[in-house]
Amino acid sequence: MKIHQEWVRDYREAYLRDMIWLEGRGRRTSQTSCTGCGGKDDIVYRCPSCIGGAMYCQACIVTLHQHNPFHFIEMWNGSHFTRTTLKSLGLLIQLGHEPGQHCANPDPSRRQDFVVVDTTGIHEVNLSFCRCDGMRPHFSQLLRYGLFPGTGLQPRTAATFRALKFFQILSFESKGSHQEFYQAIVRLTGNVLSNTSRDRYHEFIRMVSQWRHLKMLKRAGRCHDVGGVAGTTQGSGAVLCPSCPQPGINLPADWASAPPEIRWLYRLFVAIDGNFKLRRRLVSSNEKDPGYNEGWAYFVEEKGFKEHLSSEWHLPQDRSTCVAHDAVDKPDREARGLAASGVAAAVCTRHEFRLPNGVGDLQKGERYINIDYIAFSAIHWFKVQELIISYDIGCQWHKKLFERLRKLPPHLIPKFLVVLLVLIPKFHLPAHVEYCNRTYSFNLTKGVGRTDGEAPERGWSRMNAVAKSTAEMGPGTRRDTLDDHMADENWDKTKKCPEIFVTKMERAVVGKRRHEQDHAEYKASIPARFVSAWTDEVEKWERNPAGTPNPYEAVTKGVSEQAVKLQLAKEAEAADAAEEGGLGVMQPSLFISTGVQLEEEQYKLRLAASQLGNHPTKKQLTVLAERSNHLRRRIVNWAEVRKLYIPEAEAIRLRQDSASTVVDGKPPIEAYEIPLLLPSALPASVVCSPNLIDYEAQLREGQAYDALDDLRRHLRTRAYLYKRKDKHSRGSQTSVSANTRSNTAIKRAQQGVDSAAIKYNRAYKALMVLRGSEATGDDDEEEQWRRDLRRLRASDIRGLSEGLFGDSEGSRSVSWIWKSRSTPVTLSSEEDIEALRIEFLKSRARAHRWAEEVLLLEEEMRRTLQFFKYKAEWWSSRQKSTIGGTTSDYEEGFSAYALSQQTVYETLRLECEKRWEAGRARNWVKTVQKGGRKKKIPTDDDDDDVDGLSGDDD
Structure with missing residues (x-):
């Protein structure tokens, strides 16, 4: 703020004054001779792109720009500067010779209409080709001059290499379109009458x-490898992940025969996901715009992909047996006006690299036929034995997967695969049913480390920025453009391997120590016989998940409110049968059960009354009045029985009725406001039967457990509905009705959340009154409900994957409502043991995942070093051309590029070794100096996002 004020006060006018000074000739108003030759005639030219702004004569300004022919010149007309061109001043660009040299046999046939696109603008230039003996074709002469021709035959347009490279890098960073960049260049050419410049927009797109x-x-x-460009195979143009297992490149020679205890280190982790932002409108066609890459990079080869789709498109898709996944239940929804409704991609889960041939178009949702082909087009690249696939609907997709694989083209069927495990990403898992949360969880699966499975989502967040421009492209241009952006992301991740692994390992080492210590302390408090039995149980499940009961599933089921009511009703029936000469009135347990039920109906009636609008209809008022009258009669009848069991409550009711007498025309008390005066609502001075207190306490406990189960269920539903809305009901293409349906469903789920929370708080408050708010024994002796049921705050009511406001994914904590379990009213040692067992297994899983993460990172770092070494040796051994050209000038260029690439990978390898050795020296625990004290860096239980990277490798 201070700097801002100082600049406005002291410098603004001075800056502006000197900027306007440049509009004139400045101190050169009295200049009488040319700065270049000293001549005294025609000293009216200057170049605004050159530093200094010196004034020259016409001959000198042309001579000075032999090496910079794409500058605009300003001419002083006596009152101000006007723009002119080097072409009008006589500059000639002579190809085939050094700038400024004359050609003995020029070809000036295209001199008058040649256009060059440069970062400085669009230039019409005088350009002459060379026809000397042995000179090269026109396109070759342009390329050797640093100009990219618009066509290979009789070119009339070119773009400078620097303009193409600048646009390529700018598009990576800004995700801008061809049109936006070209229009900016047009405005640089002339910001008043910019339409006067030659239009070369379509030629520019083709050149890019x-x-x-x-x-x-x-x-x-491909210019150095065997077979040359013609020998390029599918996917061989992709930038590979240096850390993923690649036999023959970065795996040990005996990796395939490794013992089972370390074989999981050589697993390939692949994540699959669809993206409906990267759609393409119904413009052009593959015949008109086939593209250049032909499946050589990240997109699958189009012809084979379409043939497979057409042959299998008629096959039906089974409905979801989990929650209602639209990707499963509605895979054929029409994509109107679109040639592609989106794309699906396979990426390496742990490093977020796009895999070769791992991207393809979707036509109508995420059909399995598309996903199968795209996923295994990428997977067949890696000849590994164990594969972990992460997919947000993996619980449905993996069904009949091997049956569908037999219908893929033979070359895509994995031939070496021994283990295939499908899991669900951590963020998506809470929206699935409870069975999926136990069966497809990364947290509970052996040999996956701290992998979260959400790699595609982070990649889409960056790639979606280019969706606006690619949506209007032809199919080939769109595929090539997206291929280039994906290559850019892969390359920049490669460059950042040294620092990325340091950050990951520092977090993993600290997490491993912390969770192993926590588990050891917890394990020490449990009898050894239980630890041994539980460990054997979970190890059997880890070896054979399909054929062994899941140890994370609770065997003992919690009692419900209805179960408590049934139990109390049975007790009342037994008491009636045993009682001789009874009065024939309601038994105490049934009296309490009815009172709690009336309390719930009061809440529902109050909610219905609050939902009436400002102008309710007569029918609504009639229905509400009938419900109110019916409830009032039931309460009156129940209150007659209350006189027998709680006589003091009648006196309290009379005093309350007296205080609420109609005054000044105010209406009498509503039915839902009548106090029921159950034991939990009585003043402390009123003595109540211990049996009644115990009956209500039992019922309230069951009610609280039921409400907690309802709360979790509604929160899971709400999480799914929000995810579905974000994916399918947002954006300008979404109809109002779709948004309304989504909002209505979310509102209904939120009402369920609110009702369950109110019911829980009502039961918990009553329970605390009935059984005392303070614990009376040690933790080991504490009643089960005190360990399971806590005070419910607003901040506790959140989904399984939701944190508090301001929490990041790595720092959030799980609300206690997801840690509590429903238990029977009467505790038993079996139930206590089960609670200990599940918590022990979860603690063990956390410690093991962090330990696995450290081992995985060590193996990935070894693979990365080996990959960089392999690439350096590969380039060093390929210094010759494989695409023709054996003259010395060609040989030097091919050798220079190969050796420069060798240097690139050697530099990366050495940087990795240096940084990682420093990390090992400090045992991977980073400390920061602050205020004279050292402390460890903060760490989280969850991996942070690794941003996408971008750049070029040469």
């Missing part, structure tokens, strides 16, 4: 596409 394609081939070494 060809540039992207050639850069991909260059980086992939």
